[in-house]
Amino acid sequence: MSSSARIGVLALQGGVSEHIEALTRVGAEVVAVRTPEHLHGLDGIVLPGGESSVLDKLLRMFELRDPLTALLRGGLPAYGTCAGLILLADTVLDLAPGQQGLGGLPVTVRRNAFGSQAHSFETELAFAGIDHPVRATFIRAPLITEVGEGTDVLARLADGGVVATRYRNLLGTSFHPELTGDDSVHEYFVEMVRAAQNG
Amino acid sequence: MTSENPTQSTATTRVKRGLADMLKGGVIMDVVTPAQARIAEDAGAVAVMALERVPADIRAQGGVARMSDPDLIDAIRAEVSIPVMAKARIGHFVEAQVLGALEVDFIDESEVLSPADYVNHINKWDFDVPFVCGATNLGEALRRITEGAAMIRSKGEAGTGDVSEATKHIRTIKSQIRALSALNEDELYVAAKDLQAPFDLVVEVARTGTLPVVLFTAGGVATPADAAMMMQLGADGVFVGSGIFKSGNPEARAAAVVKATAAFNDPAVIAQASRGLGEAMVGINVADLPAPHRLAERGW
Numbered sequence: 001m002s003s004s005a006r007i008g009v010l011a012l013q014g015g016v017s018e019h020i021e022a023l024t025r026v027g028a029e030v031v032a033v034r035t036p037e038h039l040h041g042l043d044g045i046v047l048p049g050g051e052s053s054v055l056d057k058l059l060r061m062f063e064l065r066d067p068l069t070a071l072l073r074g075g076l077p078a079y080g081t082c083a084g085l086i087l088l089a090d091t092v093l094d095l096a097p098g099q100q101g102l103g104g105l106p107v108t109v110r111r112n113a114f115g116s117q118a119h120s121f122e123t124e125l126a127f128a129g130i131d132h133p134v135r136a137t138f139i140r141a142p143l144i145t146e147v148g149e150g151t152d153v154l155a156r157l158a159d160g161g162v163v164a165t166r167y168r169n170l171l172g173t174s175f176h177p178e179l180t181g182d183d184s185v186h187e188y189f190v191e192m193v194r195a196a197q198n199g
Numbered sequence: 200m201t202s203e204n205p206t207q208s209t210a211t212t213r214v215k216r217g218l219a220d221m222l223k224g225g226v227i228m229d230v231v232t233p234a235q236a237r238i239a240e241d242a243g244a245v246a247v248m249a250l251e252r253v254p255a256d257i258r259a260q261g262g263v264a265r266m267s268d269p270d271l272i273d274a275i276r277a278e279v280s281i282p283v284m285a286k287a288r289i290g291h292f293v294e295a296q297v298l299g300a301l302e303v304d305f306i307d308e309s310e311v312l313s314p315a316d317y318v319n320h321i322n323k324w325d326f327d328v329p330f331v332c333g334a335t336n337l338g339e340a341l342r343r344i345t346e347g348a349a350m351i352r353s354k355g356e357a358g359t360g361d362v363s364e365a366t367k368h369i370r371t372i373k374s375q376i377r378a379l380s381a382l383n384e385d386e387l388y389v390a391a392k393d394l395q396a397p398f399d400l401v402v403e404v405a406r407t408g409t410l411p412v413v414l415f416t417a418g419g420v421a422t423p424a425d426a427a428m429m430m431q432l433g434a435d436g437v438f439v440g441s442g443i444f445k446s447g448n449p450e451a452r453a454a455a456v457v458k459a460t461a462a463f464n465d466p467a468v469i470a471q472a473s474r475g476l477g478e479a480m481v482g483i484n485v486a487d488l489p490a491p492h493r494l495a496e497r498g499w
Contacts, residue, residue, distance in 0.1 A: 012461050013224035013245065015217075034462070049221045050245070051281055057243040058461050082221070096240055096280045111280060117304035118327045120214045121207040139217045140282065140304070158206060179217050 005193045008033040008042045010068075012058040014050020014083060018178035022186045028193075036067045044077040044193035047084030049139065049176050052111065053096035055083055065102070072104050077169045077196050079189040085172035086111060086142050093145070105170045106148025107162075113143035113174075125175075127164060127185065128154045135182040136163070136175035143174055169196060212349070215329035218282065218304065219350035219413035222246055222436055226426065226457050227415070229253050229440040231271075233278035235449070242453030246282040246305070248438070249275040254311045254358030255441035255480065258492065264312040266294040269301055276303070284331070289498055290316025292325070299328045305350070308332045308343075310497035311357045311440075320498070323347030333417065335368045335495055337375035341396035341404070344412055351410060353434070354495040355418020358441050360482025362419040364495055365429060369416045373433045379405040418495065421446070421479050423459030423472040430463030447477030 004027070009019045011032035023030045023046065031038055033045065045068070047055075059065040072078055072088075080088040087101045089109040114120065117140055124133035134155070144162040147153055155164035155173070163174040164185075171192060177185040208214075225245025230236040231253060239247050251267045252260065266287055276283045282304035287294035289308055294315070298306045308321050310333050320343065323330040329349035334340035340351045353372055355365030375394075382390055382405060391401040403411060413436070416429040421442035429437050439456055446452045455472040462468035490496070 011224075015220045015223065017223075018220065050223075051221070051225065053240065053281060054225060054243045054245050054457070057457070061243075061458055062462070094280060098241070116302040117218050117282065117329065118299070118302050119209060120218065121209045122211055122214055123207040137213055137217050139214065139221055176217060179213060179220065 004029050005043045005190050006031060006041060007193060008038060008045040010045065010047050013054050014048045015176065015178060016048050019046045019048050022178045022183050026183050026187045026190050028190050036063055039067055039071060043197055047078060047080040047087050049082035049084060052083035052086040053099045055087060056099050069102050072102060075169050077193045079171040081173050081176050082139065082141055085109060085174060088170055088172050105167050105172050106151050107144050107165055108146035109142045110145050111142050112140050114138065114141055125155045129188055130184045134177060134184055135180040136177060137179045138175045141174045210327035215349035216412050218329055223413055224461060225436045226460050227438045228443055228453060230275060233274045235444055236275045236278045238450055239453060240279045240281050242450060243457035244281060246284055247275065247279060248284045248307065250286065253441040253444060255445050257311060258358040272301055272303060286312055288312040288315040290314060290319050290321060292321045295321050295326060299326050303328060306330050310354060310494045314497050320346050333498060336371045338394035338396050340372055340410060341394060341400050345397055345400060350413045352415040352417040352438055356485045357418045357494050359419050359485055360421040360442055360480040361485045362425045364485050365416050365419045369429060369432045369434055376404055376408060380408045421482065423455045423469055426456045427459045427463040427469050430460055442480055445480035452476045
């Protein structure tokens with residue numbers, strides 16, 4: 001019997017409801033995070049897709065940036081999809097003027113690495129730790145161009161491009177599993193959260 | 200790059216609707232120059248609509264309004280990293296082809312421009328780029344989705360700064376969805392006939408209680424409180440056209456509308472966002488517009 005995992009979804013902008021539904025389906029207790037108070041008592045947090053430049057501004061506007069950064073540095077498990085990955089990455093190429101991430105995940109990420117929306121795509125990927133191909137949707141997606149020491153590569157495109165990584169408590173994917181109805185990456189993250197609770 | 204790999208599928212319905220999903224909770228701003236696009240991105244817009252004239256000027260200047268010059272669209276794309284949308288005339292599939300060739304991120308088949316076809320809308324399934332279309336009621340929204348729209352915006356009355364039509368259209372769409380959900384299965388056949396929409400889509404909306412695509416609001420939003428009201432009425436996000444760059448202080452107003460849209464349920468935040476914004480766009484009361492000048496009546 002594992003205890004219930006209480007997982008926040010940053011709910012300022014973007015594909016929030018899809019993550020809330022996926023996490024609910026895999027048995028997590030979900031909290032929509034809009035204010036610093038909502039961060040209290042979380043066992044993990046999901047940073048959704050959206051526009052990373054907008055999420056960055058809203059995190060500062062609503063005074064979430066500093067408390068959230070402190071929680072991540074303190075080991076709170078976090079999963080960033082697309083814009084959420086950009087927020088977690090230590091280095092981001094092609095940032096909007098003034099944009100800053102939260103950092104912590106030792107990777108370099110290029111924003112909009114595939115070009116305009118006409119080049120957005122869906123595919124299936126082998127994902128280390130998941131026993132079947134994961135359905136993945138890439139929307140004006142970032143690509144992980146460099147991976148730091150100690151960071152695991154969990155998934156690659158057919159051409160070798162890195163699209164999922166994990167470093168300690170931080171998980172990031174270029175793609176959106178929450179748009180596909182395939183909940184296996186959310187299950188993987190909930191397992192990360194439970195392991196951290198029990199560890 | 201994706202064409203090299205047959206296992207990667209571009210332009211699927213999921214990929215098209217997915218971009219709209221990522222815009223939720225955000226503000227899409229009309230811009231007519233790269234400098235305005237810079238202001239919009241700096242203020243936190245999730246996307247910009249690249250135009251030659253904002254609706255208020257189209258209304259004031261009259262004449263036929265068409266797709267923007269590709270040079271202008273390219274210049275705006277070069278300025279910002281957020282998605283860039285552009286408008287094609289209703290039914291003008293070649294303007295849409297041109298916008299597709301320019302690789303804009305979204306095409307708005309828009310009643311703000313002069314219609315090119317008074318019978319047919321564009322067959323949007325033919326395109327790799329997703330489309331957003333306007334609607335004044337649920338039937339119109341479902342017809343646009345049937346034609347391939349990946350996102351709907353309630354029309355409102357563009358270029359007026361009068362939010363009353365936006366309110367009417369979002370209320371109508373949401374209340375028609377709620378009414379469908381209350382019907383039993385036998386009654387959905389007649390509901391589909393009344394809505395002039397395909398039965399399967401009507402059943403899907405009745406079952407899920409929501410459109411299968413993202414629903415934004417447009418047409419007359421001019422203040423942070425206007426934007427927050429649209430969100431409280433159930434919009435997934437807002438388009439602001441003339442309301443920002445026809446106001447006294449576009450930088451401050453743009454940021455304030457973004458803030459109020461994100462915190463739409465918090466009156467204290469909306470109050471704070473509403474302070475010191477300078478003059479709002481002067482606006483026109485929709486009731487003072489003679490019927491032939493009402494843009495929302497274009498499209499069917």
